[in-house]
Amino acid sequence: MSVVVQKYGGSSVADAESIKRVARRIVETRRAGHAVCVVVSAMGDTTDGLLDLAKQVTPLPPGRELDMLLTAGERISMALVAMAIANLGHEARSFTGSQAGVITDAVHGRARIIDVTPGRIQTALDAGHIAIVAGFQGVSLDTKDITTLGRGGSDTTAVALAAALDADVCEIYTDVDGVFTADPRIVPAARKITQLSNEEMLEMAACGAKILHLRCVEYARRFDMPIHVRSSFSAHEGTWVTDKPQGDSVEAPIIAGVAHDRTEAKITIVGVPDRAGMAAEIFKAVALAEINIDMIVQNISVSETGLTDISFTLPKTDGQTGVQALGRIQGKVGFATILYDDHIGKLSLIGAGMRSHPGVSARLFQALADAGINIEMISTSEIRVSVVTRDDQLDDAVRAVHTAFGLDSSDGEAVVYGGSGR
Ligand code: ADP
Numbered sequence: 001m002s003v004v005v006q007k008y009g010g011s012s013v014a015d016a017e018s019i020k021r022v023a024r025r026i027v028e029t030r031r032a033g034h035a036v037c038v039v040v041s042a043m044g045d046t047t048d049g050l051l052d053l054a055k056q057v058t059p060l061p062p063g064r065e066l067d068m069l070l071t072a073g074e075r076i077s078m079a080l081v082a083m084a085i086a087n088l089g090h091e092a093r094s095f096t097g098s099q100a101g102v103i104t105d106a107v108h109g110r111a112r113i114i115d116v117t118p119g120r121i122q123t124a125l126d127a128g129h130i131a132i133v134a135g136f137q138g139v140s141l142d143t144k145d146i147t148t149l150g151r152g153g154s155d156t157t158a159v160a161l162a163a164a165l166d167a168d169v170c171e172i173y174t175d176v177d178g179v180f181t182a183d184p185r186i187v188p189a190a191r192k193i194t195q196l197s198n199e200e201m202l203e204m205a206a207c208g209a210k211i212l213h214l215r216c217v218e219y220a221r222r223f224d225m226p227i228h229v230r231s232s233f234s235a236h237e238g239t240w241v242t243d244k245p246q247g248d249s250v251e252a253p254i255i256a257g258v259a260h261d262r263t264e265a266k267i268t269i270v271g272v273p274d275r276a277g278m279a280a281e282i283f284k285a286v287a288l289a290e291i292n293i294d295m296i297v298q299n300i301s302v303s304e305t306g307l308t309d310i311s312f313t314l315p316k317t318d319g320q321t322g323v324q325a326l327g328r329i330q331g332k333v334g335f336a337t338i339l340y341d342d343h344i345g346k347l348s349l350i351g352a353g354m355r356s357h358p359g360v361s362a363r364l365f366q367a368l369a370d371a372g373i374n375i376e377m378i379s380t381s382e383i384r385v386s387v388v389t390r391d392d393q394l395d396d397a398v399r400a401v402h403t404a405f406g407l408d409s410s411d412g413e414a415v416v417y418g419g420s421g422r
């Protein structure tokens with residue numbers, strides 16, 4: 001019997017009615033003759049609610065306890081979905097991540113999956129039961145503590161289980177009809193993409209398109225697992241993320257889509273002596289603080305002073321840590337000041353076809369200029385151009401670029417079925 005793994009995100013299981021709707025959909029798949037393993041997220045914005053609650057109790061919740069708290073969200077959904085399925089006359093069994101064999105390292109809040117041993121899931125499927133697994137969580141091999149995989153991590157649970165169970169497909173059910181050329185909440189004229197390569201989806205996810213968790217795409221590529229992103233609110237065919245051509249293969253478009261990210265901040269170190277080794281000192285301090293940096297810009301030094309400025313972007317959540325780490329080496333490096341700016345936004349234009357098409361950057365910069373939007377930083381890769389703007393101009397920037405590259409759909413607005421976009 002072929003195995004299908006389905007993942008339902010928070011907006012798809014937001015309330016009792018949604019849970020009953022999802023249960024019907026799961027039962028239909030089982031009745032069609034598939035073995036079904038389902039991964040669920042916490043209901044609606046439960047995870048944000050639990051995080052807020054923890055912050056009310058302490059400004060710095062211990063990672064172990066925070067993971068214990070957050071994983072409760074997914075446990076609520078898994079039990080309710082299993083009950084709703086039982087009510088439809090089918091056997092369902094719910095499992096925590098740990099029970100499902102999701103083994104991780106011991107890093108709380110962003111644990112990585114190191115192994116999946118789905119013995120209990122396989123036994124449930126062999127018995128004809130529907131297995132429901134709590135997403136976003138696992139158990140550390142070393143400490144035996146419960147861990148979480150990072151925000152949006154249920155997608156990764158689903159792909160990891162799909163690979164371990166040798167499923168035919170991993171279906172990701174969400175609140176939009178698939179992956180669009182831009183976030184439909186910002187660009188109503190965004191177009192649904194029929195098929196996307198893993199490479200392009202990786203860039204989109206890495207650049208902030210939270211429709212799929214970045215590590216889920218990395219995992220799917222490594223295990224060659226096709227992902228089908230679709231809506232749990234409609235019966236429409238969604239987006240296939242796979243390197244195998246689906247249906248009539250036509251030449252891929254130059255641009256796959258426009259992604260945006262509001263989660264980064266910018267640090268500028270002013271008055272850095274322009275000598276060998278200074279950048280090394282600075283970024284060593286940042287690396288020691290375990291901060292992942294994104295873009296880096298170093299200005300030309302002013303010849304009279306021999307001083308330069310270095311700016312880089314980092315996750316807002318690491319902002320304080322970054323400023324403190326740099327403060328500690330100010331005396332040693334001898335720079336003047338540190339500026340912290342968390343009102344930036346990042347826009348990225350992504351497409352594998354860029355490799356063979358010069359002029360993409362020029363057209364992007366012109367579109368932003370025409371919209372009166374100032375560019376503060378630029379970075380490029382083979383298949384991506386990213387720019388930093390003011391955060392309050394980001395939405396306008398995304399729409400302007402989407403239009404300038406001819407991505408606007410002519411047949412109606414993209415539907416957002418639910419969710420708060422939080
Ligand atoms: P879920 O709760 O199902 O995991 P998420 O909120 O994590 O859902 O992801 C779905 C959301 O991703 C959509 O509602 C949409 O606002 C956002 N999104 C961002 N970029 C895109 C894109 N390119 N295509 C589709 N949705 C996108």
Ligand code: ASP
Pocket residue numbers: 009010041042047048073135136150151152153154155
């Ligand atoms: N509930 C978790 C979150 O909100 C995981 C997920 O939804 O994928 O981040």
Ligand code: MG
Pocket residue numbers: 009152155210211212213
């Ligand atoms: Mg998600």
